[in-house]
Amino acid sequence: MSKKQHLIITVLSILLIITAVVSLGLGAFYIPVGDVLQLIGEKMRLLSPTSDNALPMDVLFVVRLPRVMLGLLVGAALGVSGAAIQGIFRNPLAEPGLIGISSGASLFAVLIIAFETLLFTKLSAYLGYYLLVFGAFVGAGLTAFAVYRIAVKDGRPNVTTMLLAGIAINGFAGALTGLMTYLATEQQLRTITFWMLGSLGGATWDNIAVVAPCIIFPVSLLLFFGKQLNAFSLGEMHADLLGMRTDKVKLWVVILSTLAVGSSVAIAGVIGFVGLLVPHTVRLLGGASNRYVLAGSLILGALVLTLADVISRTLIAPMELPIGVITALLGTPVFIYILIKEK
Amino acid sequence: MLRVEKLNYEVKGRKLLRDVSFQIRKGEVLALLGANGAGKSTLMKLLCGEYKPTNGVVTLHGKKLDSYDPRILARGRAMLSQQQHVSLAFTAGEIVMMGRYPHFKSSPSLTDKEVVNEVMALCGVDTLADRVFMSLSGGEQQRVQLARTLAQVWENPDSLLLLDEPISALDMHYQQKVLAIAKALSRKGFIVVLVVHDVNFAATYADRVIMLKHGRKLFDGTPVEVLNPANIYTVFSVEASVELNPRTLRPYIRLEEMPVDAFKINSKLSTDHLKHVPLKQRREQLLAQDPYLSISEQAEVLRVPEAELWMMDKGRHVNFINQSLESIIPKLSSLGEVSVYTRNACCTQKTVQQYTTAMNDGYAPHISTQSPIVNALRHDLAEWHAGFLVKEVGDEGLHFFDDKGMLIHGLQLCDTSDRDAFCAITAWLEAKQDEKPQFGPSSTAAKHHPQSNNPASQNAKEEIGINEVRKIFAEAVANSAMLEITTMNRGCVHSYIGTIKNLIDQGFRYMIKDDRMELELRLPLVEHIFRSVSSAEEDVLEFFDQHGVLALRISNRSKEKQIATSRSVRGNVVI
Incomplete structure (x- = not known):
């Protein structure tokens, strides 16, 4: 990484920490930044406890902290997978959604919501909320696997076919999801809609405990693919000639991205544009070298999602906007600006 | 490694x-x-x-x-x-x-x-x-x-x-x-x-x-x-x-520059404006692009009779042969040995010969002779339209054209020729004062020669490629095979019987170049080659041009014929 890239990463990291701390205090119940730091200090037994802080303490540690943590995890997962998928597809317009991961996850989630009372009552009694998470994850894995299988020719996946197959599977899953909304009841429809637009509202420490390893593990592995992804940008043949085992790289990047994105979709719904925009912006800031882009996307993804979540829960407080709406509303103009500027 | x-x-x-x-x-x-x-x-x-x-x-x-x-x-x-x-x-x-x-x-x-x-x-x-x-x-x-x-x-x-x-x-x-x-x-x-x-x-x-x-x-x-x-x-x-x-x-x-004819390319654009440029100027432009074009190629590109370009080249040293065409031919035998050529779209065959008049029927059209000679020329004078005599020193000769102005036959003096006889013929022709001949527009379209569809023999014919022809020639040289090589056009049929020695392969041009016989084959203009082998072990190659006209026929002589030809002493052309 060049000096400029180091600087960008450092600045982004500092911004992320500040944003995360500030966002802990924002929402329907406002806690000033000073109090936030004070409370954290108390919790860590660095500062002596002051009186009358039971409510803010509860809000901070039961509601806000898991939510901000989830935002960081999901943002990092979307950012890094976006960067990796763009690298592997050699296409700056690719994103995890494009190879069917998101739509597969949402299809399965919607299926579970729609048929919960009919089919899954027994299962749901055992698994509860995890049924949805588990279903979404299975959906992501199945579609990603299907797309991958379709694209394999003579034992090696063809990137263009993979993109096209992703588009086809997306269309198919989208149609089925649309069909489900007709079968759903009014109440289910609300759940479906809210879930399909994404929300970090379901964050609890229990959820985080399940999802955190499923995100942290693949994301940290993906960070090591910088060199391979760089070689991919020369074309697969040249990556091969440089001694990379391209087939394995492709397989691993798809598996790890599916794991990260599938887990985040399962818990936070479909949050669009982050996987597409974050790596793109990182590249515009400091260049295309993938070691930098992966690290930068991790931090910027977490930053963007934390910010979007703050907006979603403060804009019409005490109600919440779906976070997918915020990212799309903010992301689209930024993206169009980038397109026009690059032209 | x-x-x-x-x-x-x-x-x-x-x-x-x-x-x-x-x-x-x-x-x-x-x-x-x-x-x-x-x-x-x-x-x-x-x-x-x-x-x-x-x-x-x-x-x-x-x-x-x-x-x-x-x-x-x-x-x-x-x-x-x-x-x-x-x-x-x-x-x-x-x-x-x-x-x-x-x-x-x-x-x-x-x-x-x-x-x-x-x-x-x-x-x-x-x-x-x-x-x-x-x-x-x-x-x-x-x-x-x-x-x-x-x-x-x-x-x-x-x-x-x-x-x-x-x-x-x-x-x-x-x-x-x-x-x-x-x-x-x-x-x-x-x-x-x-x-x-x-x-x-x-x-x-x-x-x-x-x-x-x-x-x-x-x-x-x-x-x-x-x-x-x-x-x-x-x-x-x-x-x-x-x-x-x-x-x-x-x-x-x-x-070499690859010639693409403006007349033949892009049917959507008119080429009328090209035709109004004087022939001489058009030819100069063409030669500036490609100085190596032969006269027949130039004529084809310029769409004029070949004869016109010949006359343009030879300038003042040319006498026309028009009305006196038939009467000049019997005189050719007086020239002694000359280099005789016959040409068509695909090939030129050249032999060193003496003209002789046929024993029986003089020089009537379609004279055929089966006498045991190494070379024979049969011709159909009705197709001979005009010619001219070139008296430029070092380039003396006579050249004959059909009514479209295509060069079909000619001769050039060689070292053993009788130059006095040539001077006599020149003087005779100058006295005649023939008019400048007129030629019809050169047409590349086939008249109707469905020869390639109408096999000459009943034997099985197969189409072969030029590489096989190369092989056959090489074998003929190696075996000193007795070949009969016949080049034909509308006006004459020119045969050579004998062995061949020197093969020159220039890729686009294939040549047999022996002392008394030369054959130059322009491969890009050969459209089909057929080979047929008869029961009498006669092996025949037939070359057809782009209009399906038989241009060249090569056969190996069967053994009886070889004996017959071995008796002949020297070549001559029967007129």
């Missing part, structure tokens, strides 16, 4: 490469030549291990290519391919550093950085290091990619360096420089294989040339051995002349 054995490559049943074998030593530069789609890039991809051969093996330094560890192989084999697109906004310096990826794990060592700097300076891209690759010009991109390729194997003297069209986008300076770098590296031990389109670059920089056509290796050898006009025509269908550079002893190939 790079060894390629019986390499075959097939995609969806299409054979892209068939039975290619060769081997190259360390320190050699091999150039692959061939037309588009000949299989050069496919071969390169097989050599680098990107494609797996359907059959056959590639071994590098005694080890099969696919048994190498990819990372180890990457340090000893690099390839520059034609596809150079880079998807994301990498800088040129980053791209070149990618060439060092097989050499380091996570961050480049000092050596890696030194190598990158060295190759970038060598390829003249050191100043572009911080520019985004995709914003560079095509030639700069190609040099950056070359630098990356070189960086990959820079310090390994056993490297295999594959360059697929490395100079396609470069300017003159870098075209030379890149090939010179490749050659210099080969002198340090690299095996270099490159694909180039310019045969002269191959001749200058390669130690070895392999020419591919339709996935097959056709020619293989040093530039001097391989780069000759015949091979270049065979592989590229381009007419070229080759000289040997006396200083470097390497061949220099000069390409």
